[in-house]
Amino acid sequence: MKVLHLSWVAFFITFFVWFNHAPLLGAIAESLGLSPAEIKILLILNVAIAIPARVIIGMITDHFGPRITYSALLLVSSLPCFMFAFADNFEQAAIARFLLGFIGAGFVIGIRLVSEWFPVNELGVAEGIYGGWGNFGSAAAAISLPGLALVFGGDDGWRYAIASTGIICAGYSILFFTQISDTPKGSTYYKPKSTGAMEVTSIGDFFLLLLMKIPMYLVMGLLVWKLSASEAQLLSESQSQLIYAGLIMLYLFEVYQCYRVNRDIFNQPVAEAHQYQFKQVAILNLLYFATFGSELAVVSMLPLYFSEVFDLSMVTAGLLASSYAFMNLISRPGGGWISDRFGRKRSLIILTTGLSVGYLLMSLITHQWPLVLAVTVAMLCSFFVQAGEGAVFATVPLIKRRLTGQIAGMTGAYGNVGAVCYLTVLSFVSYQWFFLIIAASAAVSLICLAFLQEPKGTITEINEDGTVELIGVG
Template sequence: MSNANFNLLSFSGRMKILHMTWLAFFISFVVWFNHAPLMLVIAKTLNLDDSQIKTILILNVALTIPARIVIGILVDKFGPKRTYSILLGLGSMPCFMFALAESFEQLALARFLLGFIGAGFVIGIRMVGEWFPARQIGIAEGVYGGWGNFGSAAASGSLPVLALLFGGDEGWRYAVASTGAIALVYAFVYYFSVTDTPKGSTYFKPKKSGAMEVTSVGDLIFYIVMTIPLYATLSVLTWKLSSTGVNLLPGMIAYYIHAAIWVLFLCNVQKIFQVNKDHVFQPVEAIHQYKFKQVAILNLSYMITFGAELAVVSMLPLFFFNTFHATQGVTMVQAGLLGGSFAFMNMVARPGGGWFSDRFGRKLSLTIVTAGVLIGFACMSQINASWPVWVAVGVTLACSFFVQAGCGAVYAMVPLIKRRMTGQIAGMVGAYGNVGGVLFLTVLSFVSPSEFFLVIGAVAFFVMVAVQYIDEPAGHMVEVQEDGTIEMIEVN
């Protein structure tokens, strides 16, 4: 690959792939969050109560955790071009279902299925990792993640306007359907515009599909342990949907779902063992080894960064309103705009975190951003009604910068662990982001906002300690071509 400079204004070679791929991610996030800014008018049209609205919001993320694992497996096996194109095309179908829904049940089913498109992020991590060298991987993944993630903000800003342009009580349906149409069209555009690798490069695939390959018995046990929180989170979501939560699922149905989740866990453990049993109990050559602790620490790092973002963005508008309405007259609209400032930093901070990681080292960047998250949330926990609003917003933006930069720093390292499993690693790390979101929002249901911020800060401290045990990528990772030729891929 060429050593040409990283030029965002270029639309050729690897830069074309980057632009085409972040736009695919952007569209997937517009579709995934197309309901959020229209929820009030949707609720009015279909006569939804508060419990049903909360159910729709929960269902939107319920499928994303397993979907990111599944998509990670598929992208490693079939390549990002086909996987992204198919995901966008299939994702448009439940989007149309949502737009045409005439009842809560139809709306809920469509929203549940749309959670799958939230896994699109994983695909681009593998695509960008194939096209960019190690010295540019951080900023490239940061641009991909930061600019693509802005799709949720774009949905919030554009879809209400689009619904008004279509007009009438049913305008929201046309606005939602239009996002599905864009995804369907772009599925074909993407397929015919990109390739999985640069010309002459090999797309390495896992030897076996269905689970990640590890290289020692200790790592096999570690891998199994790290899958437990994924299934525990699905159980928490089921609990939220049961009679003790929003009361969508009757008691017995919820018990059956809980049982099914843990049966799936046991099946997954069996699959992990099957994939690894033929080699993990035999000595593995040093050049083919990697340490699963690298993946585990990145899981935790993404949990405290993207997980915190998911949770805080959900509660921040109401927090600003409740804190400053009585003393400084902040309205709900103003509170919404102030709360949205947390996600706005994505455009700059996430690429910034990736760039810093490229320039100064992966471990150092993760240490700095987790320390920043710790300090940022400690400061946010002190916000009260006596603070000037502009100071509170400034502290929020500073905290947000470290959160978003942390996301960039995490994915600056993901493609440098084991090339043929980048999709699966990205999927597991991404799923932990959703685990964090569910964990922190569950904590929020039991504590005050101030205590909620302190809990996130406390978790950030433990993650910062864990980061000290991560190994800086150095030298080369080794992959074997189909003819047995060994290829050395530089990682620093």
């Protein structure tokens, strides 16, 4: 339990720092003389690198262990936090926000750490508490930082408020390093055989892995397009073309790395005891696309939605919309508990059906609805969305122990991919179609769930001395 609490606090701090700018944007814009277009660019930059960062941090976690990786991430991320706090112009602020996106990858480290410390029958609840309580860091920033800026006072109050989050981040990295170990005493921390790419165990899975990498690169290209097409034109056309070419080259390099790590499967089959099915990972990716991706997107637009549909002040609309995010405290652990009690696949089917129906109901909301009914529907939908997230990450650690960080990284990245895709869709369609499209994508994920196999039996891992370890998963 000590490890669980230290872990969710670490995750809480990463989100607290990652979104420390959001409640202070007005003061930041006034202090730095930012235009509305430049503010939008900062918001995009804040999430841009989180997609590849989660994959990279997942690999680093599997190789070096959660203790070193989490501590280093917190310590290093405090530097761009200070850089943003004391930025003198838009360019400095933009670079700092881009680099701070790396702290958004902290989530995947704790997934591996918690899975090392809890048995299978408690893993869903433990991962749910880690994710749900840690995710509340963004809401805590919105609640506390404006008041803290007022306490510091003056035109630079926002700077000291943001700098204080950097101090907390750096300080906690030292505490985490001294208080955590990667596994319980006597347990083995299993590492991948190779680094640089995810291991797969069949030729078909190799090509599926390459296919599942493509959407992440397409979304990063979409972010580049947004930065070049904006009014501020942070990127010129030539710079954009150069980045597009770089993304293509990076993908080709990943293809090479995947082949380098997995080339043995083209010569001889992997022993059945060591096989796992990558389709399990692909299905969880799609589910997290629909769950966490829609949560990030809806949290971003819900205050404005309530304000426009029901003609409310932004303060009132913001308070009502916050009910969607507050559900995380109970919904995500609840989803893990349901998964522990009723089975991983069955729980995912129930919760995915619920979120699809929930978004369908939200698409039907009009100004003629009683406000209390609209908020109730939003909160009900929120429960299924966040409980679904908990159920996804109750399943992730049961696929292949030594690859848990990489699997969590890829699945987590797909959540960010979903958010970018949904918000892009919102820029072209009405609110009603926005909710309908999310419901439809959830329905597609539900169909894919038919091919998910319930984790059962054991995972086979090999100790350093060559002995075989069987890890029960259900």
